[in-house]
Amino acid sequence: MDELVGGTTTDKRLLAIAARVQEGQRVSFADGVYLDEHADLLFLGRLANVVRERKNGNRAYYNTNVHLNPTNVCVYRCVFCAFRADLKADRAYTFSSEMIRQRTLEATGSGATEIHVVGGLHHQKPFDWYVDVVRVIHETNPRIHIKAWTAVEINWFSFITKKPVDWVLEQLIEAGLGSMPGGGAEIFDPEIRDRICEHKSDGQAWLEVHRRAHQLGLRTNATMLYGHLEDTRHRVDHLQRLRELQDDTGGFQTFIPLAFHPENTGLDHLDSPSGLMDLRVMALSRVMLDNFDHIKAYWIMLGEKTAQVALSFGADDLDGTVVHERIYHDAGAGTPEGISVEELHRMIREAGREPVERDTLYRHVIRDDQGWSIGEPIETMLATGA
Ligand code: V47
Ligand code: SF4
Numbered sequence: 001m002d003e004l005v006g007g008t009t010t011d012k013r014l015l016a017i018a019a020r021v022q023e024g025q026r027v028s029f030a031d032g033v034y035l036d037e038h039a040d041l042l043f044l045g046r047l048a049n050v051v052r053e054r055k056n057g058n059r060a061y062y063n064t065n066v067h068l069n070p071t072n073v074c075v076y077r078c079v080f081c082a083f084r085a086d087l088k089a090d091r092a093y094t095f096s097s098e099m100i101r102q103r104t105l106e107a108t109g110s111g112a113t114e115i116h117v118v119g120g121l122h123h124q125k126p127f128d129w130y131v132d133v134v135r136v137i138h139e140t141n142p143r144i145h146i147k148a149w150t151a152v153e154i155n156w157f158s159f160i161t162k163k164p165v166d167w168v169l170e171q172l173i174e175a176g177l178g179s180m181p182g183g184g185a186e187i188f189d190p191e192i193r194d195r196i197c198e199h200k201s202d203g204q205a206w207l208e209v210h211r212r213a214h215q216l217g218l219r220t221n222a223t224m225l226y227g228h229l230e231d232t233r234h235r236v237d238h239l240q241r242l243r244e245l246q247d248d249t250g251g252f253q254t255f256i257p258l259a260f261h262p263e264n265t266g267l268d269h270l271d272s273p274s275g276l277m278d279l280r281v282m283a284l285s286r287v288m289l290d291n292f293d294h295i296k297a298y299w300i301m302l303g304e305k306t307a308q309v310a311l312s313f314g315a316d317d318l319d320g321t322v323v324h325e326r327i328y329h330d331a332g333a334g335t336p337e338g339i340s341v342e343e344l345h346r347m348i349r350e351a352g353r354e355p356v357e358r359d360t361l362y363r364h365v366i367r368d369d370q371g372w373s374i375g376e377p378i379e380t381m382l383a384t385g386a
Contacts, residue, residue: 005046014039021047021287024054032236032288041276041283048283048314055293056316060353061378062344063320063360065114066107069327070095070133074120078186078197079266080228082331084120094122097136104140110323113372114360117148118183118327121156127168130157131175138176145178145360147221151209152184155201165212173216179360180213182221182256188241189234196228196267203238207245214251219361222252222292226281227260227273235281239288246291253362254294254317257281259301263332275306279313286314293379294362299347300335308351317358318344356381 005018017031027035035044071094074084085092095103107115115137122129130149137146149157149172157168169177187193188203201209210220224238246252259278262268273281286295296317297310307318323338341357348355356378357365364375375381 005043005050009040009043011038014043018043018047022050024290026290027288029236029240032239032284033232035287036232036236036280036284041280044280044283044287045313048286049312051286051290052295052312052314052316056378058352058354059316059356059378060311060348060351061294061317061356061358061362062341062348063114063358063365064110064112064341065116065320065360066103066110066112066323067326068095068100068103068115068117068133068137069119070100070117071119071122071125072326072330073122073124075123076121076197076199078200080186080196080225080260080262081327082261082264083327087122087124094125095133097132100133100136101140104137104144107144107323108141110321111367111372112144112321112323113365114145114147114320116181116322117146118150118153118181121153127157127161127171131171134172134177135175142176146176147179147181147360148172148177150181150184151206151213151220152201154180154209154213155205165209166216169213169216169218173218177218179218179253180210180220182223182252182254185223185238185242186225187228187230187234188238189230192228192230192234196225203241207241210251211245211249214249219251219253221254221256221296223256223258224281224285225258225260227277228262228267228270235284236288239285243289243291246289250291252292254296255285255289255292256296256298256319257285258298261301261331261333265331275309278302278306279310282310282315283313299339301333303335304339304347308347311348311351311353318348320344 072083072085073087073092158165185206213220222242259273262270294317295315296319297307297315298319299307300322345355359365362378366373366375
């Protein structure tokens with residue numbers, strides 16, 4: 001076994017887990033909990049880095065994207081959420097089709113390859129309104145990839161239309177949906193989930209929507225909200241459930257651990273997760289999710305500095321330029337609202353990694369004076385060493 005990963009530990013169980021991970025074997029639930037409870041940060045980080053470099057070499061990916069949160073009006077009241085508003089609240093807003101069109105033109109002008117759409121569940125809007133959000137973007141710029149609506153929103157659409165999830169997804173695909181983001185997963189454990197978002201669809205329903213999406217050919221992402229009421233067992237359980245679904249479908253592209261931001265939420269008595277916890281969760285996720293190609297360090301919520309370090313603790317992706325993000329900024333995120341490609345390059349190079357622009361589906365983006373075009377899938381680049 002590699003001396004470096006073992007470091008100075010003499011814990012035989014940790015050393016055995018490390019040896020198995022280095023051989024490409026899977027970490028069990030019990031070993032995941034043991035790792036989180038007993039491994040020191042550097043041990044965990046080195047182990048995660050072995051998996052990270054095996055899968056993605058020295059590359060760190062980013063994309064050029066824009067966020068669109070078309071409404072903050074929401075029927076639910078997740079206690080961790082600072083973004084939602086009641087219909088009549090002063091801060092409530094809902095975008096018109098023209099505003100969505102303008103935002104798409106702005107995204108097009110800035111060279112974005114992706115629009116990430118997620119919002120509240122506006123109870124006065126019919127399903128057609130949500131389909132039209134996708135349609136307006138697609139008709140304004142058919143080239144831009146639309147990553148829209150979480151599994152929670154898809155469940156809501158199924159509820160209000162009384163139609164199956166497959167039907168809902170098919171309508172959205174027809175309107176221009178390209179993939180689904182990973183939001184709404186929070187923590188699957190029912191006890192914790194009931195305490196932080198009791199009205200939201202449960203963990204099983206979230207997983208089922210992603211299963212259906214994968215079966216219809218959509219790629220999706222997965223997230224986990226940590227640093228609130230959950231503990232190690234809940235996090236490892238969450239990761240294990242994602243890993244099981246990925247074994248069945250292979251439809252997940254990337255996993256994004258989301259650090260809880262307490263400001264302006266019903267949990268504002270809690271401290272934000274520490275930088276150490278951010279890195280530990282990142283590393284544990286990389287080690288547990290052996291069948292996920294990518295782990296994202298979402299710089300918006302981690303902060304630029306922790307995100308840079310995370311590139312050596314399991315993460316291989318920084319998300320993107322993320323212009324117009326609201327969910328974290330309403331919850332007190334101190335990061336800028338959007339970042340330039342040059343800044344992303346600097347962040348990645350300073351961290352000792354090689355920046356590679358990808359599109360939503362992890363294909364290489366090639367830029368020249370004429371704009372952008374899609375190159376090879378990242379796996380092909382890795383296989384050929386390009
Ligand atoms: O589901 C809400 C989280 C998620 C807070 O798929 C909060 O590429 C922390 O899922 N503190 C939405 N987190 C964002 C999301 C996402 C982000 C980036 C990339 C992708 C992707 C997906 O944000 C929600 C919830 O888990 N969230 N409020 C808060 N106060
Ligand atoms: Fe609504 Fe989403 Fe906020 Fe929950 S997290 S209250 S579903 S906007």
